[in-house]
């Protein structure tokens with residue numbers, strides 16, 4: 001028991017949670033936005049990979065870090081356009097299109113990366129985001145190192161979650177998005193163009209996913225390797241369900257998952273005689289339980305995965 | 314009359330081979346109520362969809378207060394003062410009433426929604442027109458009647474001066490329908506202009522000032538309500554005289570389906586309680602009641618899509634345990650579900666696929682579906698049941714509501730079911746189709762099929778049923794013989810007064 005307590009009482013754990021959660025927050029918010037308008041975006045895994053690569057590449061070539069993030073966002077937006085073209089304009093299966101985007105974006109990232117960066121023993125690095133020092137707060141005992149030694153994108157992620165919650169529930173455009181995800185025909189009958197709404201959300205959502213990917217190469221680590229997203233995109237898709245399509249809960253879900261992950265990492269080092277793979281599995285197993293508990297009460301957007309065709313019944 | 318608020322001038326619309334609207338012209342005056350009448354597939358919904366900007370017409374134009382409306386733009390129609398209540402509601406069940414009403418009413422990029430002001434406006438409109446509603450209720454929790462109120466409020470909230478209602482009473486109970494028409498008349502007195510579509514001639518005669526009849530996409534007649542009759546309208550609509558079939562007396566055979574003390578609980582709520590009935594070969598047992606009194610769970614239990622909580626079901630004298638849909642089909646039970654779009658057909662599939670779906674093994678060879686046999690079967694249904702607007706290979710989604718119903722009925726009756734469970738079989742059908750469907754049901758009865766007719770239409774039950782039981786709050790009254798039935802007594806039974814029924818009871 002004291003082992004558990006020691007882990008919980010270390011500021012390092014809490015700092016790690018926020019760090020691990022950041023890409024998940026961006027990714028989950030991105031996927032959530034798309035799904036609120038009725039589009040499942042399984043391109044997430046590939047879009048995150050591409051964002052991680054292209055953001056890193058921009059910085060590697062001398063751009064500053066925020067420009068790197070912006071480049072990643074733009075690349076995500078472009079993949080969003082591709083996914084919308086396939087699913088909104090052509091009305092193709094959202095699953096198939098999303099998986100296609102993931103396969104394409106992942107291999108394309110690796111291709112571009114290899115074009116520019118030759119194979120080397122140790123991968124080249126960039127100077128990543130540094131923790132920002134918040135006067136007064138960062139120097140508090142425990143609280144400071146636990147919560148206020150993060151890099152700027154982490155704070156940005158939390159702010160984006162709050163803004164998105166506000167937009168979805170308190171603005172006309174948020175209502176239009178929700179109506180489109182519930183019943184695009186009704187949205188159309190009220191003068192909202194469901195096609196435009198879907199394009200907009202998929203583009204912005206995909207940009208957020210790519211920013212989540214860029215966090216990995218520009219803040220959490222400092223170099224790129226092709227497998228680095230490691231299924232985070234899929235976790236985000238599950239987190240959207242866990243969050244019942246609510247941004248506030250998505251933030252909480254991402255933090256909860258990060259907590260499991262950070263905790264098992266530390267447990268690995270203190271508990272002996274158990275293969276470390278068991279620990280690696282635990283966050284996923286716990287997530288499945290959490291999902292099973294939460295998802296039963298979730299209200300799925302009614303028009304999720306249904307293509308909208310104008311002028312048809 | 315003063316200048317019309319709305320003019321439809323020479324509107325045509327073609328879908329593939331079907332000319333849904335063929336040079337239609339009509340007008341609407343201020344404070345006027347016009348009823349649009351026509352067979353299933355006559356093009357009524359299409360015309361109204363063009364008016365509201367859902368479809369772009371191939372030809373013709375719409376004018377409001379003399380000004381042409383740009384085609385294909387719902388937003389323009391809304392701002393010109395047109396409001397539409399759709400045949401299939403266009404509402405979002407996960408959003409609240411207020412959210413449904415507010416969507417699209419504010420500038421999209423405003424930084425906040427003026428929810429309080431909107432709520433105030435909604436409540437005041439609701440009061441002015443006597444459409445009571447809770448703005449914060451989740452739409453999916455409301456009854457159909459209340460949902461329709463929301464649809465109307467949505468239009469009024471957009472300051473509609475012209476209101477279009479596509480079959481507004483198809484899903485309402487009689488009482489709800491009466492209340493709706495009282496409201497509509499009040500609206501007309503307050504200066505609104507209304508067009509409503511209906512198949513029910515009684516309400517058309519009672520509520521409309523003027524009636525326009527469509528047939529095959531053309532206007533065939535326009536009449537003042539005071540200068541026409543139900544019989545004339547029915548004839549204009551169908552193009553020939555229609556008479557509903559009459560039931561011949563017959564002697565029923567053995568009991569094929571018996572239900573004892575049936576109970577169903579859903580989510581802790583008792584939906585059916587102590588339900589008893591016996592259904593015999595060659596008879597029609599009518600279950601009459603205002604919708605929402607347990608008809609849906611009853612039909613679903615007997616169709617194998619809902620498990621009972623208590624009670625016994627005897628099929629051909631044998632007690633049966635849990636009924637699955639497969640058992641039901643194998644036992645020769647045909648079903649006509651109430652929710653056609655949801656449970657009756659799969660819109661994305663073709664007509665022939667829908668026709669054979671229930672009996673795939675019968676239409677398969679070595680694990681492959683026999684497409685040719687399926688097509689032939691679908692063709693035979695289309696011919697025998699007069700399904701219009703589709704071929705075996707065309708999409709089921711494109712059929713008009715009434716024709717979809719004929720397809721379902723045909724699929725079930727073609728296989729000579731021993732038992733037929735028909736829930737609201739004539740809902741949404743035109744006069745001609747109602748007569749045809751009734752004739753089919755009586756034919757099946759004559760051939761020995763036991764028919765359980767679940768309906769809320771008094772005329773339908775009186776003309777088809779041999780015995781009648783009322784369903785009230787999940788309970789069934791004792792049966793009443795057809796000979797002892799009149800509308801007054803049925804009305805009493807539907808309101809839960811069973812004292813008269815009890816004396817007529819005789820166990821089958």
Ligand SMILES: Nc1ncnc2c1ncn2[C@@H]1O[C@H](COP(=O)(O)OP(=O)(O)OP(=O)(O)O)[C@@H](O)[C@H]1O
Pocket residue numbers: 311312313328329331333351352353354355356357358359360400701702703711712713714715716741
């Ligand atoms: N989007 C569409 N694509 C192809 N055909 C269509 C479409 N919409 C309607 N039709 C066809 O046009 C005809 C008119 O349909 P419409 O829905 O206007 O009939 P209706 O008069 O409203 O009938 P009902 O009383 O059954 O509702 C039908 O034959 C229908 O199959």
Ligand SMILES: [Mg+2]
Pocket residue numbers: 357358359400479713714
């Ligand atoms: Mg119609």
